[in-house]
Amino acid sequence: MLISQPLSWALPLHPLVVSAHDKESAETLLGAAEFVVIFLAARLLAEVLVRLSLPTLIGELVAGVIIGASGLHLVLPPEIQTNISTNLLHLVSGLSSVPKEMVDEIYAETSVKLASFSQVGLYALLFLTGLESDLKQLLKVGVRALSVATVGVVLPFAGGTLGLIYLFGVDVIPAIFAGAAMTATSIGITAKVFGELKYLKTSEGQTVIGAAVLDDIMGIVILAVVAKLATGGSLAAAPIVKLLAAAVVFVAISLFLSRTAAPWFDRLVDALEAPGEKIVCGFIVLALGCFVATAIGLEAVLGAFAAGLVLSNSKHVHELTALTEPIVALFATLFFVMIGTGFDFSVINPLNPDNRGGLVMAGFLLVVAILGKVATGWAYWDKEKTNRLAVGLGMMPRGEVGLVFLALGGSTHVLSNNLEAAILLMVIGTTFLAPLLLRLVLPGTGGDDPELVSAASS
Amino acid sequence: MLISQPLSWALPLHPLVVSAHDKESAETLLGAAEFVVIFLAARLLAEVLVRLSLPTLIGELVAGVIIGASGLHLVLPPEIQTNISTNLLHLVSGLSSVPKEMVDEIYAETSVKLASFSQVGLYALLFLTGLESDLKQLLKVGVRALSVATVGVVLPFAGGTLGLIYLFGVDVIPAIFAGAAMTATSIGITAKVFGELKYLKTSEGQTVIGAAVLDDIMGIVILAVVAKLATGGSLAAAPIVKLLAAAVVFVAISLFLSRTAAPWFDRLVDALEAPGEKIVCGFIVLALGCFVATAIGLEAVLGAFAAGLVLSNSKHVHELTALTEPIVALFATLFFVMIGTGFDFSVINPLNPDNRGGLVMAGFLLVVAILGKVATGWAYWDKEKTNRLAVGLGMMPRGEVGLVFLALGGSTHVLSNNLEAAILLMVIGTTFLAPLLLRLVLPGTGGDDPELVSAASS
Numbered sequence: 001m002l003i004s005q006p007l008s009w010a011l012p013l014h015p016l017v018v019s020a021h022d023k024e025s026a027e028t029l030l031g032a033a034e035f036v037v038i039f040l041a042a043r044l045l046a047e048v049l050v051r052l053s054l055p056t057l058i059g060e061l062v063a064g065v066i067i068g069a070s071g072l073h074l075v076l077p078p079e080i081q082t083n084i085s086t087n088l089l090h091l092v093s094g095l096s097s098v099p100k101e102m103v104d105e106i107y108a109e110t111s112v113k114l115a116s117f118s119q120v121g122l123y124a125l126l127f128l129t130g131l132e133s134d135l136k137q138l139l140k141v142g143v144r145a146l147s148v149a150t151v152g153v154v155l156p157f158a159g160g161t162l163g164l165i166y167l168f169g170v171d172v173i174p175a176i177f178a179g180a181a182m183t184a185t186s187i188g189i190t191a192k193v194f195g196e197l198k199y200l201k202t203s204e205g206q207t208v209i210g211a212a213v214l215d216d217i218m219g220i221v222i223l224a225v226v227a228k229l230a231t232g233g234s235l236a237a238a239p240i241v242k243l244l245a246a247a248v249v250f251v252a253i254s255l256f257l258s259r260t261a262a263p264w265f266d267r268l269v270d271a272l273e274a275p276g277e278k279i280v281c282g283f284i285v286l287a288l289g290c291f292v293a294t295a296i297g298l299e300a301v302l303g304a305f306a307a308g309l310v311l312s313n314s315k316h317v318h319e320l321t322a323l324t325e326p327i328v329a330l331f332a333t334l335f336f337v338m339i340g341t342g343f344d345f346s347v348i349n350p351l352n353p354d355n356r357g358g359l360v361m362a363g364f365l366l367v368v369a370i371l372g373k374v375a376t377g378w379a380y381w382d383k384e385k386t387n388r389l390a391v392g393l394g395m396m397p398r399g400e401v402g403l404v405f406l407a408l409g410g411s412t413h414v415l416s417n418n419l420e421a422a423i424l425l426m427v428i429g430t431t432f433l434a435p436l437l438l439r440l441v442l443p444g445t446g447g448d449d450p451e452l453v454s455a456a457s458s
Numbered sequence: 459m460l461i462s463q464p465l466s467w468a469l470p471l472h473p474l475v476v477s478a479h480d481k482e483s484a485e486t487l488l489g490a491a492e493f494v495v496i497f498l499a500a501r502l503l504a505e506v507l508v509r510l511s512l513p514t515l516i517g518e519l520v521a522g523v524i525i526g527a528s529g530l531h532l533v534l535p536p537e538i539q540t541n542i543s544t545n546l547l548h549l550v551s552g553l554s555s556v557p558k559e560m561v562d563e564i565y566a567e568t569s570v571k572l573a574s575f576s577q578v579g580l581y582a583l584l585f586l587t588g589l590e591s592d593l594k595q596l597l598k599v600g601v602r603a604l605s606v607a608t609v610g611v612v613l614p615f616a617g618g619t620l621g622l623i624y625l626f627g628v629d630v631i632p633a634i635f636a637g638a639a640m641t642a643t644s645i646g647i648t649a650k651v652f653g654e655l656k657y658l659k660t661s662e663g664q665t666v667i668g669a670a671v672l673d674d675i676m677g678i679v680i681l682a683v684v685a686k687l688a689t690g691g692s693l694a695a696a697p698i699v700k701l702l703a704a705a706v707v708f709v710a711i712s713l714f715l716s717r718t719a720a721p722w723f724d725r726l727v728d729a730l731e732a733p734g735e736k737i738v739c740g741f742i743v744l745a746l747g748c749f750v751a752t753a754i755g756l757e758a759v760l761g762a763f764a765a766g767l768v769l770s771n772s773k774h775v776h777e778l779t780a781l782t783e784p785i786v787a788l789f790a791t792l793f794f795v796m797i798g799t800g801f802d803f804s805v806i807n808p809l810n811p812d813n814r815g816g817l818v819m820a821g822f823l824l825v826v827a828i829l830g831k832v833a834t835g836w837a838y839w840d841k842e843k844t845n846r847l848a849v850g851l852g853m854m855p856r857g858e859v860g861l862v863f864l865a866l867g868g869s870t871h872v873l874s875n876n877l878e879a880a881i882l883l884m885v886i887g888t889t890f891l892a893p894l895l896l897r898l899v900l901p902g903t904g905g906d907d908p909e910l911v912s913a914a915s916s
């Protein structure tokens with residue numbers, strides 16, 4: 001990735017002899033400064049959005065855009081070929097007595113490390129999503145949730161993919177990728193709004209929560225297949241069927257293991273005496289899930305999610321969730337901010353005529369993403385009166401799951417800058433609009449109960 | 459560090475074209491496999507040691523030795539120039555369709571990432587050590603704890619350093635480093651044994667706990683100075699005095715801030731509404747501590763510890779501790795295991811005559827380390843009958859703090875292999891013997907109370 005860097009080390013670029021200790025100081029200073037910048041910016045914007053009753057996730061993305069490649073150049077992802085802020089460079093160079101050119105090189109290393117921390121955040125986030133999937137509750141609303149989820153996967157996927165191919169002339173594989181990114185449903189944002197408006201225990205609320213879990217499962221299966229297609233480049237039927245079968249079998253085995261293996265896990269954890277047994281055993285299962293998924297040719301994120309699903313049936317699930325949360329709070333925030341830092345804001349500048357095609361595409365994806373999910377409200381039969389619009393809007397936010405899709409798409413390099421920006425705008429748009437529209441549509445208490453609101457936001 | 463690696467990428471070493479996705483798969487497989495190996499081995503040995511009523515830390519070190527450079531070659535630290543196990547190579551190469559030579563290169567990257575995760579573990583561990591320092595309790599046993607701590611720092615430091623210089627002909631700087639590593643006291647191990655034997659609330663128990671906190675402070679100050687000396691190589695009086703003054707002022711300001719700034723921290727945290735506020739703010743303080751310490755020329759670990767000290771007075775300290783613990787359980791375990799993986803077992807093989815000098819040196823350090831701390835029991839005046847031997851033995855285990863010193867010494871490359879092994883054996887020896895001897899000396903309940911034992915070990 002950084003081919004030029006060790007070469008420049010070998011060449012006499014640095015007339016000053018820099019001690020290993022000074023270099024290490026510069027690394028520590030840069031790492032600590034980046035950490036502070038990332039978390040201060042993310043926190044500041046998350047606090048603003050919480051006060052507007054909007055999802056904090058959007059704040060973390062915007063924080064990344066502000067400090068990143070389209071903004072202050074304080075934090076840059078490793079794949080971006082641009083220079084960090086000269087202010088930061090001067091500060092670190094001055095404090096560590098390391099020449100400025102070398103700080104640039106050290107920054108490249110720091111950036112790779114940040115990316116690997118954000119990768120751990122991604123796995124921890126999907127593990128947590130799996131842990132929080134209530135499979136027993138899902139069975140109760142089974143058929144209805146299944147039809148809502150299926151419609152919510154099929155309509156956006158078909159509409160997005162076909163529209164991009166036939167209306168915008170996008171290649172098949174990037175179009176499929178974009179379509180797949182539109183299938184996600186973020187349970188967290190809807191659950192929070194439903195909780196605030198005391199709507200979580202209604203039949204509509206339970207349907208949406210169940211369908212969102214199923215959507216996660218279907219979406220991650222599609223993702224695992226699409227990511228492989230995107231890198232393999234082949235659209236032959238045989239490998240697609242093989243991958244799809246592998247992904248379905250993998251998830252089916254995880255669901256089976258959540259009934260059979262979770263009790264073994266509990267007995268094992270109960271028998272252990274050295275401290276830290278729950279989080280360590282949980283993360284061993286997480287690492288095994290990533291290993292097995294990768295070994296059979298699927299994406300590691302599917303393995304992380306499946307590991308969470310298996311343990312969602314453990315009697316220690318609440319402790320595991322609580323122990324995983326601080327890791328997600330730190331490292332998944334890093335993941336979201338890093339997505340923002342890599343975002344090229346210039347491709348959505350409407351004043352540049354070259355961008356207008358991309359913006360029209362983003363608008364198209366947003367409309368399909370909204371309509372495709374709102375339609376799910378009419379995907380089931382009910383003899384009682386049911387608030388179909390609330391169900392549809394509840395399925396709308398793509399949230400963090402949509403971002404995971406986007407990040408994996410970005411790493412395969414099949415998405416053009418325009419399409420990447422369009423997907424990000426679609427994710428942000430649906431995530432932003434869902435809570436606003438839900439509050440308009442739901443005849444709730446208006447979120448005046450401070451206890452419930454604070455419980456939902458913690 | 460890995461100058462040859464990107465060069466070999468540029469040269470046509472790989473006739474097969476390896477896709478980015480296959481390379482990524484190989485990275486994920488290696489990373490996940492290493493994680494599983496490290497945590498399974500650490501857990502297995504920690505469970506054995508817990509059942510023998512011995513510190514789990516030793517189990518984690520031994521696990522590292524077994525899977526590392528002196529054992530199975532499954533996990534190797536980045537600085538070790540040797541090949542990983544061919545079994546692991548074959549497994550990953552087979553599963554990812556990446557040629558074996560490239561797996562070796564990918565391993566080198568994985569290893570650097572593991573090292574940076576273990577670095578975060580080190581900072582989190584010292585932050586936690588700071589958080590758990592009960593400064594109010596310390597004031598109550600102030601004078602007595604101060605004399606115990608001072609003797610426990612001066613005797614091992616002077617004895618170790620002078621002995622190494624005059625008896626073993628070791629150079630001044632490595633001798634000072636080894637002496638500094640002997641000043642540490644691990645509060646965790648003693649607190650656990652005292653807890654089991656219902657000895658924690660006695661005057662002796664409180665003295666030891668207080669003195670151990672002071673020892674940590676003094677030891678880390680010495681470390682911050684010594685590490686700088688080790689890399690600077692100068693023994694002039696002026697820079698030493700300057701560094702010592704900087705370290706003392708830094709710690710004094712931290713202690714002052716723990717009274718004045720902790721309430722601000724609490725007000726800030728209380729005002730925040732987005733989730734994850736406590737751990738994120740705690741880690742921002744941690745990163746700031748590392749930044750400031752490094753910026754004024756001290757070690758980042760001192761900053762991490764000072765950040766913990768500042769927040770030890772927060773009303774949220776218990777939640778912060780609980781939120782930091784899973785991070786320490788994962789990443790600090792990684793740190794300890796990685797120390798074990800880099801250990802060169804061959805230098806302590808007594809069958810090799812070249813090693814006997816090193817082993818005699820290790821024996822000398824161990825004896826000085828034991829006597830220097832046991833003597834602390836007689837360092838204070840008390841009109842009541844007091845169990846001086848229990849106090850002395852309680853101060854004995856070096857534990858994780860000793861290892862932090864060793865790891866920093868290793869990273870400066872001033873320690874010979876022999877001396878590094880001797881320090882490690884001293885740390886293991888004192889950590890191992892302290893609980894055994896304490897149980898012999900203390901007239902406790904014999905640890906039969908299962909509730910107390912489980913409370914102390916969790």
